[in-house]
Structure formats: structure tokens, C-alpha cells
Amino acid sequence: MKEFSCIITALWLGSLGTAIKPPTTDVVHEQRHPDASSTLIKRWKPHSGLQLPMRIGLKQNNIEKAPRxxxxxxxPTSKKYGKHWTAQEVIEAFKPSDETVDSVKQWLExxxxxxxxITHSNNKAWLAFEASLDEAETLLHSDYLVYQNTNGRMITDCESYTIPQHLTKHIDYITPGVKGVDITSRLRHHAIKGGVSSGQVRPRGTKLGRRRFKPRKRLSTAPIPKDLSxxxxxxxxxxxxxxxxxxxLDTTSVVSSNNSLGIFEEADYYSQVDLNLFYAKYAPHISKGWGPELNSIDGGEAPVPFTQAGGESSMDFQLAIPIIYPQKAVVYQTDDxxxxxxxxxxxxxxxxxDAIDGSYCTYCSDGECGNDPELDPVYPDSHHNGYKGKLMCGVYKPTAAISISxxxxxxxxxxxxxxxxCNEFLKLGLQGVSIFVASGDTGVGGIPGDGTRNGCLRNGKVFSPTQPNSCPWLTNVGASMIPRGKTVNDPEVAAASEGFYSGGGFSNIFPIPDYQSEAVENFFEISKPRYAYYHNGSYGSSNGLYNRNGRGIPDVAANGVNIAVYVGGSLVTEGGTSASAPIxxxxxxxxxxxxxxxxxxxVGFVNPVLYAHPEVFNDIVNGTNPGCDTQGFSCAPGWVSPYLK
Structure with missing residues (x-):
């Protein structure tokens, strides 16, 4: 723990203190759940003069109107169809009322x-100011402590805090409050006498699960470029x-500058060498050296030497670029x-x-203002070779379509x-951005060993929905395949290949959106799933295996098995819904x-059009998506996995 020796000297090992008794007109606004700090270690009392970055999340207007x-x-039946909003119109529509801003400012003064x-944030959602620990504790009648999270970062928060009762209708929440903020750098610059020994950092539990089908197979015989057999x-x-x-498209086509395809990448990188090899073999109409424009986010780098290339990025761009060329592709290469x-x-x-919508950096919603100090990167990054710049906010314009695998x-x-x-995806949809997300590669379950025996909930029995797929304001893409021995003229079936099954199921957090309700109802009527179910995400108190009134996943599908890809200079096959989304x-x-x-x-948010016009799809009526020791759901006419004609 040498890295934190300067932090430890900044802490004062004293009594935890007693919060100032609040006036009778105050009420407890937030109180932390007893299990909320299960991943945190020893807490200490910071020095009274420590400066805290206070943020008050103001109640926003019209959130309930946003889906409408x-x-x-x-x-497609709306008179306003396609009349997308500007970013400023979105901010104006949801900003807090003048009464809210004035009332909270008056209390602070x-x-x-x-x-x-006091600073009012650009997106109108926050009031921000610096306060000493003493000021913060007096204002909120609370006690602040410092603790260390699983990334080794130092966080400060309190068990509860109070505000005047008349402000409860104006204030969403306050940070640092029961949700902490990272104060590592502040502690390093606020050393005082005294010190404590550090505790052992607990290991992190869940890891980020990338959706990519494994294993990769080397092609012994390269398919002939124009051979459909x-x-x-x-x-x-x-x-x-x-x-x-x-x-x-004709290579001389004049294409719109307002219609690029963006592809999200993280911890996986493409190589221009691999792109050039792919073009030469399968897409000779594409110019050598053509690649995606780099939108580097917080230190993300691309391209890389072909020896460091990853299968995900290689597959994404080798699938997408031949479809859209000479239209531009953009890589959102994220994090250092x-x-x-x-x-x-x-x-x-x-x-x-954050990087594609600056207002998101300070957007408050559902108990969170800005990024989470326990779950998200903190920039500048003090680690070796970390990104030393500030967190990037609103530096890139979102492309018209974005693929996430x-x-x-x-x-x-x-x-x-x-x-x-999910609220941010809705706001991007208002602005005409289409977001397509791979539905996952483990059927109705999760990744085995990802905190559970088989990636499933409640003793490995309950189906595990994917994230961010359960948000109703984006488009989920499942995977289909050509069965072995069949041709492109035969019906595709649900993807199933060496343990890979197209992800699908029903959210435990988000309800069925109106645009999908008829399709879900028809699916239950036709397929008649034999599993017991529950409602409102309450799987803990039920014997059911899936949420009957949850948002259904996926919305559409495309091919996702045996994709020919050059990776690291070799021709291989990759796959998964990671392939289906960029297609x-x-x-x-x-x-x-x-x-x-x-x-x-x-088209913007395209789901209402897709569900209103099923005639533009062919149904996949064969296949299942096993998981959680079951066969999962069966395909049925009308839904779950249609694919484009």
C-alpha cells in the first residue's frame, strides 16, 4: 500500500463524532442501506478543514413525459415523426424549475x-460549491467518514443527512451524501499530523463481461470471395x-456528413493491417488504409500493431465497413x-x-449525480501510464447510429x-441517435463463474437479463445462423454453436414498453413457455424463473455465427451477437x-417503426436459447428473433 502512504498521513484517527442535532423543521432525506458498504474497508474521520466538492441534484421537470x-x-403514425430535438432543447425540457433553483439557493445562502x-451547472441539474468538512456537516447535520474502495480509491460519505422539509420536493439528492465522492487527490494535498494503518483491500467481485463468442477457429481453407456455397x-x-x-454503395457515391456509424470499443483494438488484408480478400472496392475515425475517450488508443489486435474490434469493423463504405465509420475507443x-x-x-453528451457528466438521476466513484474510472488517472487529462465531457458529437457489442x-x-x-439513451433517441446493442451470448443465463455457479440468479435457477439491453430506449440485436449444410436461400435459425446461444429474456428492472406489448403478448400466447414466472422483478420471493412483465430482449437479429475475420494477420472465424449488432x-x-x-x-430510435411494421421481417421460428439448466425460450412466429429481409 505504498501508493497510499501520503493519503494515510492525511487522515486523523479520532472519534467518529456526533452529528449536530437538526432543527425540528428538517427531515432525513437519504439514509444508506446497511449493505451498501459491503465492499468498503476501514473508515476514518477526515480533518475538519478538508474541502469537499458539494453537489446538489435538483428535481428535474418533465421526466415522466419523456417516453411520450x-x-x-x-x-411512424405520429405527425412529429422524425422531428428530432437539439441537445439544447433536451436540456431546456428537463431543467429544474426556477422555484426549485431559487429555493435551494436561498437555503444555502x-x-x-x-x-x-455557488455554480449552476450547464445542464441546469446541479448546484455546486466547495465546502469544508465542518460546513458540510453543519449544513446537513451529518458525520462524514473516509473509506477505501476496491480500486484503492479514497471515498467520503455519510450514513444519512437531513434537509428542511419544504425542500424535499426540490432536491433529488446531495453528494457527498450517502453516495460518496472520490477525494483521493484532495487527501494527498491535505496532509496533517497523525496517521493510521491501512486495511486490506477486498477483491473485486464481478468483472466486466465482454460479449464475444469463443473459441476462435482458424480457417484451414479460405472461402472464395464470391462463393455462396x-x-x-x-x-x-x-x-x-x-x-x-x-x-x-458505388465508391464514388456522395455520402452525407451527418450519417456516420459509431462503434464502441473497450480493452479491444483493431489493426489497420488486418483491415487491409480483409479488403484485399473480400472487399477490393475499399481503398487500402481506409479505417474508422478515432474518437479517443479518456486515453483510448487505436489502431494497434496487428500482433496486439483483438477479435472484437476486428470483427466489428470488417463487418460494418464493407456495408457502409464509402460512408464513414467512427471508433469510440474508451478509457485508458x-x-x-x-x-x-x-x-x-x-x-x-460523458464524452458524447457533456450534460451527462453532471446529470442527476435515481440516486446518482455524475459518475460513480466506486464503479467508474477517475480521471486524471494516477496509475502508471494512466490518462492524465481531465474527464472528457461533450467532446464528440454522437453519430447517427451507434453499435455496442x-x-x-x-x-x-x-x-x-x-x-x-437508460434515461440518457432516451435523450439520445430524442436527438435522433439510434443505438444497437448485442443481446449477449449465453442464452437466458449469464457468464458462468460471474459471481454465480452458472451465471444465473437465485441458486442458479432464475434467468439472468443482460445490461444495458433491458433499457427500452435502445435496440437489442440477437443472433441468427445458417445451419450447417444449408444455404443463404434457406431460413436462418436461432444461433447455437459450441456453447454460444443468442441472449434473450425479460428485464427485472424495466417494464414492457408500449411499443412492444402486443408482440410480447402474442409470444406468450403462441409459444406458451412452460416455466413458472413472477412479476415486477421479484424473483427473490418467487419460485418463478423469469419476469412476466419485463421488457423483452432482443428486438431483432442478424447473422452471428462463423464470421470470417482477419485477426493478428490470420484468417479465422469469430461470432456472437457481437457480430449481429454492427451488421x-x-x-x-x-x-x-x-x-x-x-x-x-x-430514423433515430427505430423500435416503434420495427414493431409497427413486422412485414419487413422474416421470422425465425426454429431454435432456443438455453441457460440456467433449461432450454430457455423457443422461437415463435412474430417474435423473438426476426431478421431483415
């Missing part, structure tokens, strides 16, 4: 926090063109070398969302964390291009 507003611009010390063994660009009935490794991080997507299970992250991100996102990018040519808008 999204349907206004996303449903009456409590000795001068007006000149081997598509059941290796999917090439010509196989996809025939399956989904599209042609490559330390935080992007699987062993050092629990959360996912927050720093990415990464994720976790719902149980891996707190519900508030997922709900905050579908690329096809929607092509649709966007055609709409823009005739003066229409991009």
Missing part, C-alpha cells in the same frame, strides 16, 4: 454559503449481401489502459456517455446506475443515407 415525447418523434460560491461455414460480405438483399482492463473496472458506458448482466450493477444510463447498425446506416438523400431525417 420520444414516441412523438419515433412512432441562509446557511452561510455565499451566492458567489460455403456461407454455412464462413460468413463473408457476399453472404451478407445475399442474405439481406443489398449491394455495396488501466481502467479498460477487465480486472480493474465494474461499471461500463458512463465515460462513453459489450455489456454485463442486470445483477452486476445497481438499478440506479442502469436507470440513469444491423450498418444496415440502418444505409437506410439513413437513403432518407437523407430525399430530404428526410435519420
Amino acid at each position: 415525447w420520444l414516441m412523438d418523434v419515433a412512432h 441562509d446557511s452561510g454559503i455565499a451566492e458567489w460560491r 460455403t456461407c454455412d461455414k464462413a460468413i463473408t460480405p457476399v453472404c451478407l449481401q445475399t442474405l439481406y438483399q443489398f449491394e455495396s 489502459g488501466y481502467y479498460s482492463t477487465l480486472e480493474n473496472k465494474m461499471g461500463i458506458f458512463n465515460t462513453f456517455l 459489450y455489456g454485463k448482466q442486470e445483477q452486476d450493477l445497481p438499478a440506479y446506475y442502469q436507470k440513469r444510463q 444491423f447498425a450498418a444496415l440502418v446506416t444505409r437506410i439513413n443515407e437513403e432518407r437523407l438523400k430525399i430530404g428526410k431525417s435519420v
Whole structure:
């Protein structure tokens, strides 16, 4: 623990103190659950002069109206279809009322926090100010402690705090409060006499689960570029063109500058050498050296030498670029070398969302303001070769379509964390951004060994939904496949290959959205799943295996088995729903291009259109998605896994 020797000297080993008794007009606003600190170690009392970054999350307006507003611009029958909002319009629609801002400011000023010390955030959701520990404890009638999280970072929080009763309708929550903030750097610059011995850091539990089908197979015989007879063994660009009935764009086509495809990557990197090899073999119309534009987020780097290339990034771009070329692709390469490794991080997507929407950096929702100090990276990163810049906020414009082939299970992250991100996906949808996410590769279960015996809930029996897939404001993409011995002219089936089964099921956090309700009802009526079920996510008090009234996953599907890919200079096959997501996102990018040519808008959040027009799909009616010691759900006409004609 040498790294924290300077921190330890900054702490004062004293009594925990007693909070100042609040006035009778105050009420407890938040109180931490007894299990909330299960991953934290020894707490100490900080020095009274320590400066804390106080943030007051203000109650926002119109959150309950947001789904209706999204349907206004996303449903094909709406008169406002395609009339997407600007980022500023989103901020104005949800900002707190003037009464809320004025009331909270008045309380702060009456409590000795001068007006000149208070900053109102750009997204209008926060009031921010610096306060000494003494000021914070007097203001909130609380006791603050310092503890160490599983990343070795120093956090301060309190067990509970109070505010005047009349402000409860104006204040969402306050940080540091029962949710802590990282004060590692502040402690390093606030050393005083005294010290304590450090405790043992507890090992982190859940790791980030990347959605990628393994193992990888080396192709002994390379498929011929225009040969359709081997598509059941290796999917090439010509196989996809025939399956989904599209042609490559003319290389001289004039394409819109407002219609790029963005692809999220983390801890996996593409190589230009591999792209060039793939072009030469299967897409000779693409210029050598053509690759995605790098949008580096908090130290993310790409491309890399081919010896360091990863299968995920290689597959994503070798699938997507031949579909959209000469349209531009963008890689959102996220987080530095330390935080992007699987062993050092629990959360996912927050720093990415920060970078494409600056308001998200300070957005308050469901008990969270900004990033989580226990789950998310902290920048500048003090680790060796860490990114030393500030957290990147709003530095990149989101592309019209974004493909994400990464994720976790719902149980891996707190519900508030997922709900905050889900609200952001809704706001991006209002602005015309389409987000496509791979549905997972373990059927109705999770990743075996990921905190459970077989990746499933309640003693390995209950189905485990994926995250962020359960959010209703994005599009989930499952995987289909050409059965061995069949051709591109035969019906695809649900993906099943060497332990890989397309992910699907029902959320334990989010209810069935209106646009999906009829499809879900029809599915239950036709397929008649034989498993006991529960409602409202209450699997702990039920013998059921899945949530009957949860958001259904996936929405659509595309091929995801035996994808021909160059990785590290070798031709191999990869797969998983990680392949399906960029395929579908690329096809929607092509649709966007055609709409823009005739003066229409991009499609934006596309689910209402997809569910309102099932005639544009072919049904996958064969296959299951096993998991949790069951056969999972069976495909049925109408849903679960349609694919593009």
C-alpha cells in the first residue's frame, strides 16, 4: 500500500463524532442501506478543514413525459415523426424549475454559503460549491467518514443527512451524501499530523463481461470471395449481401456528413493491417488504409500493431465497413489502459456517455449525480501510464447510429446506475441517435463463474437479463445462423454453436414498453413457455424463473455465427451477437443515407417503426436459447428473433 502512504498521513484517527442535532423543521432525506458498504474497508474521520466538492441534484421537470415525447418523434403514425430535438432543447425540457433553483439557493445562502460560491451547472441539474468538512456537516447535520474502495480509491460519505422539509420536493439528492465522492487527490494535498494503518483491500467481485463468442477457429481453407456455397461455414460480405438483399454503395457515391456509424470499443483494438488484408480478400472496392475515425475517450488508443489486435474490434469493423463504405465509420475507443482492463473496472458506458453528451457528466438521476466513484474510472488517472487529462465531457458529437457489442448482466450493477444510463439513451433517441446493442451470448443465463455457479440468479435457477439491453430506449440485436449444410436461400435459425446461444429474456428492472406489448403478448400466447414466472422483478420471493412483465430482449437479429475475420494477420472465424449488432447498425446506416438523400431525417430510435411494421421481417421460428439448466425460450412466429429481409 505504498501508493497510499501520503493519503494515510492525511487522515486523523479520532472519534467518529456526533452529528449536530437538526432543527425540528428538517427531515432525513437519504439514509444508506446497511449493505451498501459491503465492499468498503476501514473508515476514518477526515480533518475538519478538508474541502469537499458539494453537489446538489435538483428535481428535474418533465421526466415522466419523456417516453411520450420520444414516441412523438419515433412512432411512424405520429405527425412529429422524425422531428428530432437539439441537445439544447433536451436540456431546456428537463431543467429544474426556477422555484426549485431559487429555493435551494436561498437555503444555502441562509446557511452561510455565499451566492458567489455557488455554480449552476450547464445542464441546469446541479448546484455546486466547495465546502469544508465542518460546513458540510453543519449544513446537513451529518458525520462524514473516509473509506477505501476496491480500486484503492479514497471515498467520503455519510450514513444519512437531513434537509428542511419544504425542500424535499426540490432536491433529488446531495453528494457527498450517502453516495460518496472520490477525494483521493484532495487527501494527498491535505496532509496533517497523525496517521493510521491501512486495511486490506477486498477483491473485486464481478468483472466486466465482454460479449464475444469463443473459441476462435482458424480457417484451414479460405472461402472464395464470391462463393455462396460455403456461407454455412464462413460468413463473408457476399453472404451478407445475399442474405439481406443489398449491394455495396458505388465508391464514388456522395455520402452525407451527418450519417456516420459509431462503434464502441473497450480493452479491444483493431489493426489497420488486418483491415487491409480483409479488403484485399473480400472487399477490393475499399481503398487500402481506409479505417474508422478515432474518437479517443479518456486515453483510448487505436489502431494497434496487428500482433496486439483483438477479435472484437476486428470483427466489428470488417463487418460494418464493407456495408457502409464509402460512408464513414467512427471508433469510440474508451478509457485508458488501466481502467479498460477487465480486472480493474465494474461499471461500463458512463465515460462513453460523458464524452458524447457533456450534460451527462453532471446529470442527476435515481440516486446518482455524475459518475460513480466506486464503479467508474477517475480521471486524471494516477496509475502508471494512466490518462492524465481531465474527464472528457461533450467532446464528440454522437453519430447517427451507434453499435455496442459489450455489456454485463442486470445483477452486476445497481438499478440506479442502469436507470440513469437508460434515461440518457432516451435523450439520445430524442436527438435522433439510434443505438444497437448485442443481446449477449449465453442464452437466458449469464457468464458462468460471474459471481454465480452458472451465471444465473437465485441458486442458479432464475434467468439472468443482460445490461444495458433491458433499457427500452435502445435496440437489442440477437443472433441468427445458417445451419450447417444449408444455404443463404434457406431460413436462418436461432444461433447455437459450441456453447454460444443468442441472449434473450425479460428485464427485472424495466417494464414492457408500449411499443412492444402486443408482440410480447402474442409470444406468450403462441409459444406458451412452460416455466413458472413472477412479476415486477421479484424473483427473490418467487419460485418463478423469469419476469412476466419485463421488457423483452432482443428486438431483432442478424447473422452471428462463423464470421470470417482477419485477426493478428490470420484468417479465422469469430461470432456472437457481437457480430449481429454492427451488421444491423450498418444496415440502418444505409437506410439513413437513403432518407437523407430525399430530404428526410435519420430514423433515430427505430423500435416503434420495427414493431409497427413486422412485414419487413422474416421470422425465425426454429431454435432456443438455453441457460440456467433449461432450454430457455423457443422461437415463435412474430417474435423473438426476426431478421431483415
